[in-house]
Amino acid sequence: MSEQPTQESVAAVRAEPRHEADTHLQPIKWKFPITYVLLALLSLGAFTFLTPSGAVTQFRLATATDIVTLPAANLPSFATALVLSLLQLGLGVLAVVAAARRIKLGLWHPMLFGLLFVLAFLVYAGAGRGAFIPVVTLLAGALMLSVPLIFGAMCGLVGERSGIINIAIEGQLLAGAFLAAVAASFFTSAYVGLLAAPFAGAAVGGLLVWFAVKYHVNQIIVGVVLNVLVIGLTSFLYSTVLTQNAEMWNARQQLPRLPIPGLSQIPIIGPVLFNQTILVYLMYVIVFALHILVFKSRWGLRMRAVGEHPKAADTVGINVPRTRVFNTVLAGGIAGLGGAYFTVGQGLAFGQEMSAGQGFIALAAMILGRWNPKGALLAALLFGFSTSVGQVLSTIGTPVPSEMLLMLPYVITIFAVAGFVGRVRPPAAEGVPYIK
Amino acid sequence: MKLQLKGVTKRFGTFTANDQIDLTVQPGEIHALLGENGAGKSTLMNTIYGLHSPNEGEILLDDKRVTFDGPGDAVEAGIGMVHQHFMLIPVFSVTESVMLGYEPTKTAGMIDFAEARHRVQEISARFGFDVDPDAMIEDLPVGAQQRVEIIKALSRDARVLILDEPTAVLTPQETDELISIMRQLKEAGTSIVFITHKLREVRAIADKITVIRRGKIVGEALPESTETELASLMVGREVNLATQKEPATPGEIGFSVEGLTVVSGSGKVVLDNVSLSIARGEILCVAGVDGNGQTELAQAILGLRSAVAGTISLDGTNLRRMSVKERLNAGIGFVPEDRSTDGVIPAFSITENFVLDQYDQQPYSNGVAMRPSVMREAAVNQTSRFDVRLGTVDDPISTLSGGNQQKVVLAREMSRDIRLFLASQPTRGLDVGSIEFVHRTIIEERDKGTPCLIVSTELDEVSNLADRIAVMYRGVVVGIVPGDTNRDVLGLMMAGVPVEEAYTQAEQHHTILGEADEEAQA
Numbered sequence: 001m002s003e004q005p006t007q008e009s010v011a012a013v014r015a016e017p018r019h020e021a022d023t024h025l026q027p028i029k030w031k032f033p034i035t036y037v038l039l040a041l042l043s044l045g046a047f048t049f050l051t052p053s054g055a056v057t058q059f060r061l062a063t064a065t066d067i068v069t070l071p072a073a074n075l076p077s078f079a080t081a082l083v084l085s086l087l088q089l090g091l092g093v094l095a096v097v098a099a100a101r102r103i104k105l106g107l108w109h110p111m112l113f114g115l116l117f118v119l120a121f122l123v124y125a126g127a128g129r130g131a132f133i134p135v136v137t138l139l140a141g142a143l144m145l146s147v148p149l150i151f152g153a154m155c156g157l158v159g160e161r162s163g164i165i166n167i168a169i170e171g172q173l174l175a176g177a178f179l180a181a182v183a184a185s186f187f188t189s190a191y192v193g194l195l196a197a198p199f200a201g202a203a204v205g206g207l208l209v210w211f212a213v214k215y216h217v218n219q220i221i222v223g224v225v226l227n228v229l230v231i232g233l234t235s236f237l238y239s240t241v242l243t244q245n246a247e248m249w250n251a252r253q254q255l256p257r258l259p260i261p262g263l264s265q266i267p268i269i270g271p272v273l274f275n276q277t278i279l280v281y282l283m284y285v286i287v288f289a290l291h292i293l294v295f296k297s298r299w300g301l302r303m304r305a306v307g308e309h310p311k312a313a314d315t316v317g318i319n320v321p322r323t324r325v326f327n328t329v330l331a332g333g334i335a336g337l338g339g340a341y342f343t344v345g346q347g348l349a350f351g352q353e354m355s356a357g358q359g360f361i362a363l364a365a366m367i368l369g370r371w372n373p374k375g376a377l378l379a380a381l382l383f384g385f386s387t388s389v390g391q392v393l394s395t396i397g398t399p400v401p402s403e404m405l406l407m408l409p410y411v412i413t414i415f416a417v418a419g420f421v422g423r424v425r426p427p428a429a430e431g432v433p434y435i436k
Numbered sequence: 437m438k439l440q441l442k443g444v445t446k447r448f449g450t451f452t453a454n455d456q457i458d459l460t461v462q463p464g465e466i467h468a469l470l471g472e473n474g475a476g477k478s479t480l481m482n483t484i485y486g487l488h489s490p491n492e493g494e495i496l497l498d499d500k501r502v503t504f505d506g507p508g509d510a511v512e513a514g515i516g517m518v519h520q521h522f523m524l525i526p527v528f529s530v531t532e533s534v535m536l537g538y539e540p541t542k543t544a545g546m547i548d549f550a551e552a553r554h555r556v557q558e559i560s561a562r563f564g565f566d567v568d569p570d571a572m573i574e575d576l577p578v579g580a581q582q583r584v585e586i587i588k589a590l591s592r593d594a595r596v597l598i599l600d601e602p603t604a605v606l607t608p609q610e611t612d613e614l615i616s617i618m619r620q621l622k623e624a625g626t627s628i629v630f631i632t633h634k635l636r637e638v639r640a641i642a643d644k645i646t647v648i649r650r651g652k653i654v655g656e657a658l659p660e661s662t663e664t665e666l667a668s669l670m671v672g673r674e675v676n677l678a679t680q681k682e683p684a685t686p687g688e689i690g691f692s693v694e695g696l697t698v699v700s701g702s703g704k705v706v707l708d709n710v711s712l713s714i715a716r717g718e719i720l721c722v723a724g725v726d727g728n729g730q731t732e733l734a735q736a737i738l739g740l741r742s743a744v745a746g747t748i749s750l751d752g753t754n755l756r757r758m759s760v761k762e763r764l765n766a767g768i769g770f771v772p773e774d775r776s777t778d779g780v781i782p783a784f785s786i787t788e789n790f791v792l793d794q795y796d797q798q799p800y801s802n803g804v805a806m807r808p809s810v811m812r813e814a815a816v817n818q819t820s821r822f823d824v825r826l827g828t829v830d831d832p833i834s835t836l837s838g839g840n841q842q843k844v845v846l847a848r849e850m851s852r853d854i855r856l857f858l859a860s861q862p863t864r865g866l867d868v869g870s871i872e873f874v875h876r877t878i879i880e881e882r883d884k885g886t887p888c889l890i891v892s893t894e895l896d897e898v899s900n901l902a903d904r905i906a907v908m909y910r911g912v913v914v915g916i917v918p919g920d921t922n923r924d925v926l927g928l929m930m931a932g933v934p935v936e937e938a939y940t941q942a943e944q945h946h947t948i949l950g951e952a953d954e955e956a957q958a
């Protein structure tokens with residue numbers, strides 16, 4: 001260094017990035033690669049070598065409405081499971097190599113791995129049963145079971161992103177289901193029911209946020225109380241008014257299916273995704289819109305600011321209570337809409353406690369999806385899919401006891417939350433009242 | 437814009453934080469507000485900014501009376517503020533933080549990110565700040581966060597700008613930049629209220645100085661006053677700006693680190709083979725520009741970060757594999773650089789914060805039972821010894837002023853038997869009187885035979901305290917020099933120049949600051 005560094009050059013030196021590490025590095029994380037290899041070995045050992053030799057697994061890929069009817073696939077179980085397992089092993093080894101070389105693999109890796117694993121399981125479960133595995137039914141069932149979860153998870157994330165913990169999703173779904181059924185029945189129009197449902201959810205959300213913002217009541221307690229309140233109220237009305245005059249108050253109404261021309265005829269995914277009611281299409285729109293708006297719009301930015309650090313939001317002139325009230329009520333509307341799926345969405349009459357805990361699973365999906373619309377969507381689909389697999393397999397009969405299959409979604413939840421999500425970070429100010 | 441306060445009074449319960457304050461800030465005036473910790477400066481500024489509503493009195497802008505329901509109204513009226521405790525959201529990017537509340541939007545409320553990023557870049561370029569608009573706030577060192585706060589305030593084109601201790605965490609170079617920004621704004625007619633504890637800055641830039649003590653205005657001073665005059669006006673007594681200390685009498689080595697290496701989450705080496713040793717009864721200061729590994733060094737010693745290589749030994753035992761708790765029990769007294777996140781739990785009472793790392797130790801607990809009365813008594817005694825201005829020790833610590841929170845942390849760590857005193861920026865945000873006190877206490881701790889490791893970016897503090905100085909640059913210890921090494925040499929070493937070269941270069945060239953110091957000595 002020939003010339004003396006002045007103050008400016010000190011500042012300039014500081015601005016430069018630090019030199020990259022060459023000698024010491026962070027310890028390599030072996031957890032995931034090892035998990036992959038173990039799962040691949042499980043697939044090889046159980047799904048492949050426990051398959052009776054010579055057995056065939058049949059997949060039905062078509063529905064009646066397809067233009068191009070795909071033929072059913074009859075696959076030799078052992079060979080197919082072997083190939084699928086070896087592919088998994090290959091991915092597992094790839095993960096090990098990548099970890100050792102500190103290369104990051106994209107999201108495609110776990111997704112492909114999961115797909116192969118599930119396929120291998122299906123091949124094994126359906127081996128030599130003589131029954132078809134109805135792929136379209138399996139997938140359609142998965143979507144159907146996911147719909148309330150997706151609406152619920154979206155409701156949860158809008159509320160929590162603005163700092164209000166919402167345990168009352170269950171109650172909001174149920175209230176939506178109730179009002180949808182009653183309104184649809186009274187006006188003999190499923191669409192009126194659909195329009196009414198969000199108001200029920202929003203009303204529950206409004207109560208929640210009123211107690212939370214105005215009286216600073218513990219939000220978890222209010223949520224629990226609201227659930228009990230909605231269950232009690234709907235059960236009471238059900239057993240009095242609704243059962244006395246079911247014709248008038250609780251007659252079944254169903255939203256018609258609106259197949260989208262063209263798209264609905266794509267093999268396999270067409271009938272699953274594009275032959276649905278308006279409610280499901282609305283769900284696509286809501287998820288997509290939230291995916292964009294939460295991170296890219298003024299509304300989303302302010303909502304997140306209020307949920308993370310309300311005082312900072314206040315100092316830039318954002319009205320914290322108003323933001324929270326607006327978002328929680330809006331979120332309630334989304335959940336109410338989801339509730340409509342239980343009744344008018346499926347053409348069922350209202351039944352007591354018909355939401356059956358879905359609101360809580362939706363909450364889990366939101367956490368698993370790390371408070372992101374995309375993540376919550378995938379998590380809800382995962383729940384729906386695993387439930388659907390359990391249901392389909394218990395109808396065709398498998399070597400696995402059906403009770404075990406019904407446990408599947410919950411087992412997946414535990415593993416996913418414990419192992420794969422890693423550090424979850426909820427909005428920092430969630431559940432904390434803002435008191436000036 | 438002209439800002440005028442008439443008889444503004446703010447009470448918290450029975451405590452009067454601001455008592456009949458009259459203050460006028462003319463357009464294009466830089467008005468410095470001085471006062472001890474807890475004098476009520478921040479409270480007054482928060483009242484102007486609409487965060488508190490005054491109990492009495494009125495606020496006038498350009499001679500028109502205004503009342504604010506919240507900060508939104510104040511911002512509307514043209515008031516901008518840089519808060520003493522940052523109002524930044526850790527998970528936001530710099531761009532998001534700056535635009536929040538004033539987002540440039542396209543159709544349907546979609547944010548125009550390109551425009552927002554451009555604004556950040558434009559302001560940072562205009563004022564010579566260096567920030568990455570896409571960096572996450574939580575990944576930035578405090579100095580950079582402070583710059584983001586300043587950019588945020590500047591981006592609003594405020595006509596009255598309140599700066600509450602903006603220089604507490606800035607390096608001298610950054611402070612220079614900020615001072616020139618303030619001059620530019622002043623030229624443009626912005627009225628500026630500037631709060632700081634660094635008297636040198638006040639003298640450099642203020643047009644007018646108002647001093648507050650215990651909530652009341654006690655006088656005005658001219659910028660020409662000496663630092664000693666300002667200090668005694670603030671504190672109400674004589675203050676020794678340079679602490680007297682006897683030369684150290686170092687004993688055997690009490691604490692040492694050997695070959696300590698730390699890697700950040702993203703795989704960068706942030707501490708590279710650092711070796712230091714401190715004798716009993718000696719103060720070693722770690723100097724350096726903020727962000728050169730000092731924070732990581734302190735964290736690694738306490739165990740908040742794990743080291744990939746090296747040993748940390750205290751009284752001969754290697755601490756490296758121990759948990760934080762075990763290390764604290766082994767006798768480390770630790771003062772973190774950021775009190776509000778690492779030093780205190782804001783919602784806990786002062787007493788609870790006071791026993792935060794000792795609640796399960798004698799005498800505060802007896803088996804499983806805590807002993808609240810003992811805790812409370814200790815808290816009362818120690819806080820009064822450290823002159824913490826508080827209501828009662830049962831109040832949440834968040835009701836204390838910034839400097840007083842810092843004193844609680846210091847009181848906690850220095851009131852027990854420790855084997856190593858480890859402090860990062862121990863006097864950040866303290867007033868001159870308290871700095872004097874803290875420095876004296878640290879020297880007393882040294883004289884009891886405790887090895888002291890003080891990380892500081894303030895050269896004044898370093899030369900006041902240090903028996904030896906270790907200078908860090910990019911995670912490496914550039915060299916260890918005696919405590920009375922002159923500023924020029926230290927400055928060169930802080931830029932990475934090795935020791936011998938730094939001495940030869942410093943012989944040949946003098947910096948302005950160094951010359952000023954020599955003149956002062958002569």
Ligand SMILES: Nc1ncnc2c1ncn2[C@@H]1O[C@H](COP(=O)(O)OP(=O)(O)OP(=O)(O)O)[C@@H](O)[C@H]1O
Binds near residue numbers: 827
């Ligand atoms: N919300 C509150 N509730 C009760 N007391 C408070 C509150 N806010 C501040 N105080 C008290 O008011 C006094 C003035 O605090 P303030 O923060 O204005 O001091 P300051 O002059 O900014 O000090 P520093 O230089 O340490 O930042 C302190 O004694 C503090 O304890």
Ligand SMILES: [Mg+2]
Binds near residue numbers: 520838839
């Ligand atoms: Mg203050």
